[in-house]
Structures are given as C-alpha cells and as structure tokens.
Amino acid sequence: GELADEPRMFTEILEQPSSVERALRGRLDERFGTAHLGGLNLDPRELRAIRRVKILGCGSAYYVGQMGAGLIEELARIPADAEAASEFRYRNPIIEPDTLYVAVSQSGETIDTLLAVQEIRRKGGRVLGVVNVVGSAIARAVDGGIYLHAGPEIAVASTKALTNMYVAFSLLALQLGRVRDLSIADGKRLISGLQALPTQIEEILKSESHLEEVAARLAEAESMFFVGRVRGYPVAREGAQKLKEISYRHAEAYQTSELKHGPLALISESVPTVAIVPQDELTDRNVAALHEISARRGPLVVVTHPEVDLGELDALRVDVPKNEVELDPILLTIPLQLIAFHAAKALGHDVDKPRNLAKSVTVE
Numbered sequence: 001g002e003l004a005d006e007p008r009m010f011t012e013i014l015e016q017p018s019s020v021e022r023a024l025r026g027r028l029d030e031r032f033g034t035a036h037l038g039g040l041n042l043d044p045r046e047l048r049a050i051r052r053v054k055i056l057g058c059g060s061a062y063y064v065g066q067m068g069a070g071l072i073e074e075l076a077r078i079p080a081d082a083e084a085a086s087e088f089r090y091r092n093p094i095i096e097p098d099t100l101y102v103a104v105s106q107s108g109e110t111i112d113t114l115l116a117v118q119e120i121r122r123k124g125g126r127v128l129g130v131v132n133v134v135g136s137a138i139a140r141a142v143d144g145g146i147y148l149h150a151g152p153e154i155a156v157a158s159t160k161a162l163t164n165m166y167v168a169f170s171l172l173a174l175q176l177g178r179v180r181d182l183s184i185a186d187g188k189r190l191i192s193g194l195q196a197l198p199t200q201i202e203e204i205l206k207s208e209s210h211l212e213e214v215a216a217r218l219a220e221a222e223s224m225f226f227v228g229r230v231r232g233y234p235v236a237r238e239g240a241q242k243l244k245e246i247s248y249r250h251a252e253a254y255q256t257s258e259l260k261h262g263p264l265a266l267i268s269e270s271v272p273t274v275a276i277v278p279q280d281e282l283t284d285r286n287v288a289a290l291h292e293i294s295a296r297r298g299p300l301v302v303v304t305h306p307e308v309d310l311g312e313l314d315a316l317r318v319d320v321p322k323n324e325v326e327l328d329p330i331l332l333t334i335p336l337q338l339i340a341f342h343a344a345k346a347l348g349h350d351v352d353k354p355r356n357l358a359k360s361v362t363v364e
C-alpha cells in the first residue's frame, strides 16, 4: 500500500484507533459500569484487600506507569506509584503482601523489568504483567495480567503499545474502583470516555500537517522543555523522551509548578517550551506559568483543549479533543508522538532505528 515506504513508527502511530479498539474489545461492562479483565487471577475479595499499588517499568513504559498510578489513585483511591524497574532491585526493596505489584513492558523481555518481577516473587509478592508480547519472559513470570493487543510494534520508539498500556491501566483502575467506592455513574462515564477514544485519536491524526509545522520549529532548537502538572507531568516526560530518542535534541521534562524554583533561569528565545495544559482544575495556574515563560521570551507550544482560553499569550497552539479528565492524558500524548516523528524526519534521522538504542534491552 501507499504506507509501505513510510517509517514503521508512522504506520504504528496511524494504527492507534484500531489498536485501542482491540484493547477494549470484550472488556467493558456497560451495564455495571465496570471492566472485566479475565487474566488478573484475583477475585473481588482479593481486589478489595489491596492496600497499595507499585508499578515498575523502564523508559516510556515507566512514564505510562506513572500515568497509571495516577489513575489508580484517582479512581480506586488506593495509594499508587511508579518506579524505574532498573533501580528497584538495587535498593533492597520492602515487599509487602497487601501491595499489588505491576510490571509494564511492551516486549515482555526487558531484563531490568524481568529481574524486578523475579525479586518481588522471590520475596513472596504478587505481580501482574501489563505486556504486549504474548508468551514473553515477563508474561510467563507473573501471577496474572493484562495483554495489550497492540499487535507487533517494530519501531524502537514505542507509540501504539504505550497508548494501549494507558488503556489497560484505565481498565484496571476502573475494575479496582468499582469493587471499592467508585460509583456506577462514574464507571459508566469512564466507559463512554474509553469508547470515544478511537474516534478522537482519528481526529488528532488529521491535524498532522499542523504538527509537522510545529515540529519543524522545535527542531531548530538545541534544547527545550516539556512541562505539565499532575496528570500532565508524565505526558511531558514521555513527550521529552520521544523527542530525545529520535531527534537527538535535548529535551527536559519538568513540573510546570517547579519552573520558578530553578529552570526558569534557562528560558530564553532559543529555548522553547512544550506545555501540556488540559482543561481541568489546574488550567488557570498552568496558563499563569506560561506567562512567566513568555515574559522571558521563551517560545511556546501549548498542547491543550479547544475550551481553554489562552488570552493574549503568544503561543503555537495544538488542540486535542476533550475526554473525561482521567482519560485526557492518553489523547494529549498522541500529538507529541507526531511532533517527535516530524522533528526527527526534518533533521534527517533514521526514525525507526535511532542511534545507540535497541527496541528491548535484554542484557543488564
């Protein structure tokens, strides 16, 4: 077909409306406003007994893990956090019986993540896998889990698998929430949100030529910031990671709220900022921080919702369709994939095989 000559990363980005549909298929219970994840191997009583959730992954999988932890805290009100699997094992971690451990990996072969799983199981902990490759080492080592159904992902820079990881965490958070205090009304609200994702992703993909222009502008800069707050912060981390990996430009992710405590000193007309500004309870504070950047002549790209009024702010605007607040991060991430892709292409790099990186790192 006409996509045959395009880099794999590009075709994988375009596949997302259908790969998200696959991740949802057969897993939504509209009547009871919940999700059914057959492979968890945990009954409702065991799900209710979970006191803490710890998510482990590497690279982009770690950043999606951070998004997933936020979702679980928000929807199920269970304390949750994410940690780099590559660090976990080396600090003699305390393994608790009422903590649910979750290992997240596209390939299922990342050695750091696999070793973390083995360490937890050796110490008597229970681990779920959020994995794409069926029958992979991590899929075989865990007590249960969620397959991503993203299909084969070849490009080193992960896109459709990450999106499905977020979908998988949404389903897990929904199921954990519904056996606790999450209302059926909220459950149904989230199910409608999940069902709207494929069409909304389609809509974002249509704005590709605008994103190509944004990318061309960013590619001129040697160094840039990606900023966001709370739900938007892991989105910023993932955006910066993608840009670094394939365009080789320096990109640093920061919490928007922390800019004034240091990095504002670096802002100038040659250091752009990509800001994640969803329509939520933090919009006004986010916009106020952008004025601080603008006052220092820092060029701005704002990834936001059509409902957000940026006032007089001098910025390149990227609008994504609004979903439920809890699901917005998934859509805010999609334009960042295309921005990284087009920046790398504009700079003439091999998008699918970035220097120094492997698709999965299977030796320590």
Ligand code: BG6
Residues within 6 Å of the ligand: 058, 059, 060, 061, 104, 105, 106, 107, 108, 109, 110, 113, 156, 157, 158, 357, 358, 359, 360, 361
């Ligand atoms: C890194 C890749 O080495 O491994 C990243 O460059 C990826 O793109 C990370 O996110 C984790 O891989 P996996 O297969 O465990 O999700």
